Amino acid sequence: MTLQTISQNKSHDGIQAVYKHPSHQTKTDMTFSVFVPPHQAGAKLPVVWYLSGLTCTHANVTEKGEYRHACAELGLIFVAPDTSPRGGHVPGDPAGSYDFGLGAGFYVDATEQPYAANYRMWSYVTQELPELVAAHFPVDSTRQSVMGHSMGGHGALTVALRNADRYRAASAFSPIVAPSLVPWGTKALGGYLGPNKQAWRKHDTVALIEDGARFSEFLVDYGDADQFLSEQLRPELLQAACDKAKIPLTLRRQAGYDHSYYFISTFMRDHLAWHAARLKS
Amino acid sequence: MTLQTISQNKSHDGIQAVYKHPSHQTKTDMTFSVFVPPHQAGAKLPVVWYLSGLTCTHANVTEKGEYRHACAELGLIFVAPDTSPRGGHVPGDPAGSYDFGLGAGFYVDATEQPYAANYRMWSYVTQELPELVAAHFPVDSTRQSVMGHSMGGHGALTVALRNADRYRAASAFSPIVAPSLVPWGTKALGGYLGPNKQAWRKHDTVALIEDGARFSEFLVDYGDADQFLSEQLRPELLQAACDKAKIPLTLRRQAGYDHSYYFISTFMRDHLAWHAARLKS
Numbered sequence: 001m002t003l004q005t006i007s008q009n010k011s012h013d014g015i016q017a018v019y020k021h022p023s024h025q026t027k028t029d030m031t032f033s034v035f036v037p038p039h040q041a042g043a044k045l046p047v048v049w050y051l052s053g054l055t056c057t058h059a060n061v062t063e064k065g066e067y068r069h070a071c072a073e074l075g076l077i078f079v080a081p082d083t084s085p086r087g088g089h090v091p092g093d094p095a096g097s098y099d100f101g102l103g104a105g106f107y108v109d110a111t112e113q114p115y116a117a118n119y120r121m122w123s124y125v126t127q128e129l130p131e132l133v134a135a136h137f138p139v140d141s142t143r144q145s146v147m148g149h150s151m152g153g154h155g156a157l158t159v160a161l162r163n164a165d166r167y168r169a170a171s172a173f174s175p176i177v178a179p180s181l182v183p184w185g186t187k188a189l190g191g192y193l194g195p196n197k198q199a200w201r202k203h204d205t206v207a208l209i210e211d212g213a214r215f216s217e218f219l220v221d222y223g224d225a226d227q228f229l230s231e232q233l234r235p236e237l238l239q240a241a242c243d244k245a246k247i248p249l250t251l252r253r254q255a256g257y258d259h260s261y262y263f264i265s266t267f268m269r270d271h272l273a274w275h276a277a278r279l280k281s
Numbered sequence: 282m283t284l285q286t287i288s289q290n291k292s293h294d295g296i297q298a299v300y301k302h303p304s305h306q307t308k309t310d311m312t313f314s315v316f317v318p319p320h321q322a323g324a325k326l327p328v329v330w331y332l333s334g335l336t337c338t339h340a341n342v343t344e345k346g347e348y349r350h351a352c353a354e355l356g357l358i359f360v361a362p363d364t365s366p367r368g369g370h371v372p373g374d375p376a377g378s379y380d381f382g383l384g385a386g387f388y389v390d391a392t393e394q395p396y397a398a399n400y401r402m403w404s405y406v407t408q409e410l411p412e413l414v415a416a417h418f419p420v421d422s423t424r425q426s427v428m429g430h431s432m433g434g435h436g437a438l439t440v441a442l443r444n445a446d447r448y449r450a451a452s453a454f455s456p457i458v459a460p461s462l463v464p465w466g467t468k469a470l471g472g473y474l475g476p477n478k479q480a481w482r483k484h485d486t487v488a489l490i491e492d493g494a495r496f497s498e499f500l501v502d503y504g505d506a507d508q509f510l511s512e513q514l515r516p517e518l519l520q521a522a523c524d525k526a527k528i529p530l531t532l533r534r535q536a537g538y539d540h541s542y543y544f545i546s547t548f549m550r551d552h553l554a555w556h557a558a559r560l561k562s
Contacts, residue, residue: 009539009541009543009544010504010506010537010538010539010543010544010547011538011543011544011546011547012546012547013547016543063344063345063542064344064345066347066350066546068543068546068547069347069550223291225291256291257291257292258290258291260290261344262290262291262292262297262349263290263291263292265292265293265347265349266291266292266293266294266349269350
């Protein structure tokens with residue numbers, strides 16, 4: 001597979017790079033970033049997948065996430081995919097709003113037209129990109145974990161629940177935990193998957209748990225000054241579902257923090273250390 | 282003085298904010314960012330001034346500088362001014378290039394027309410903004426230090442040399458040390474200060490040292506993969522000037538690093554710890 005180097009910069013004694021490649025899933029070029037920490041020649045390293053939120057590309061966390069210092073210390077590869085297909089021929093939101101279409105792929109394989117051809121972010125982040133990354137970087141594929149923010153927190157938790165054998169840890173900042181029940185989610189799942197809400201359940205963390213999916217444990221942080229907390233995020237629904245299913249959940253309410261990367265970067269090191277402990281055990 | 286809040290976000294247990302105010306120096310609105318770390322009520326904290334490079338605003342280091350974790354641990358206020366006046370009436374580079382005019386104020390008070398009315402970044406960063414910050418934030422004005430990148434490294438070193446009684450420490454990433462001798466500098470100093478090179482010397486670190494200015498010591502990092510190193514930065518000229526003047530200089534050549542914030546963020550913590558040791562002694 002072709003991998004075009006967009007940039008490579010030394011940082012924290014490792015290499016922060018951005019690549020582009022033609023995706024057979026999305027039928028577009030896709031861009032992603034990879035940080036490879038300093039390591040011994042020939043070593044295979046654990047990899048943390050970071051799924052971004054609405055409106056983001058790979059660039060937001062790459063520039064503002066403050067993960068490199070911790071990844072260099074902990075020996076973690078950090079991969080940040082884009083959040084949707086992009087290109088002149090890719091249909092976006094008909095109304096041009098920020099919460100559907102470009103930048104808002106919601107980590108599903110769309111079944112509705114005109115989105116089905118390109119919006120295949122589920123298969124992209126769970127199959128195509130992991131294979132590409134494993135082929136080009138010193139990854140130990142037996143040691144993978146996943147994290148994300150907001151829409152990407154939704155992505156991380158659903159990806160983990162449906163692939164519990166592959167990911168050793170999963171955490172989220174400010175995740176959308178019950179998209180079937182909140183405005184961002186109903187718009188996205190309805191638009192990409194159609195009106196049959198049964199099809200939404202495998203892309204809804206709370207519904208997946210209700211339907212029997214399990215994962216070893218979750219770490220979730222949210223800020224109590226997050227403007228989206230009560231309408232879109234609703235962490236109490238995750239708490240209730242995990243309690244009922246006896247899934248260990250560390251749910252932390254961070255006083256005064258909002259939905260921004262100023263919040264994410266504050267707790268990034270905590271999350272990475274938590275992942276590292278589970279990836280290296 | 283009026284201070285308009287653009288944003289305030291909790292981060293690393295402190296507050297990262299962006300403010301705007303009408304400047305009597307530049308006769309424009311000016312924007313700057315301030316991080317105030319967690320502190321006891323009533324405490325006065327040391328302040329680190331960060332001067333940015335060509336094309337930057339306050340936002341670049343605020344988003345990419347990765348200084349908040351260290352500032353929170355070390356108890357440092359961190360202020361990032363803009364790099365030039367801005368607004369519809371402010372003259373930019375006639376050719377529209379990146380290295381003069383908007384985003385390229387070079388930390389001088391212009392004497393040439395049409396720049397003299399607005400381009401007063403020297404007085405802005407050494408007088409107006411420090412007074413504004415001291416009036417609005419819990420700053421111990423007896424404990425100030427200054428650092429910067431590239432054009433802002435030039436700014437930091439010249440500001441320190443001409444105000445050695447005020448700043449307890451000065452450091453730079455990839456500074457322009459001899460602007461009178463390099464393309465970026467001759468364009469800027471010629472454009473703002475006119476053809477008489479004598480007027481340039483007080484805005485040239487190497488010339489200031491040759492002319493007798495002194496500072497306690499400097500810390501300077503540069504990357505040996507910096508594309509601007511040999512033509513624009515020329516750290517060897519600073520080394521020679523400091524050697525001759527017996528100014529202690531810690532000049533570190535960082536292998537493989539370039540001119541970007543991926544480099545700056547790698548060594549930001551080092552610089553801040555170095556500043557903190559001198560600000561608290």
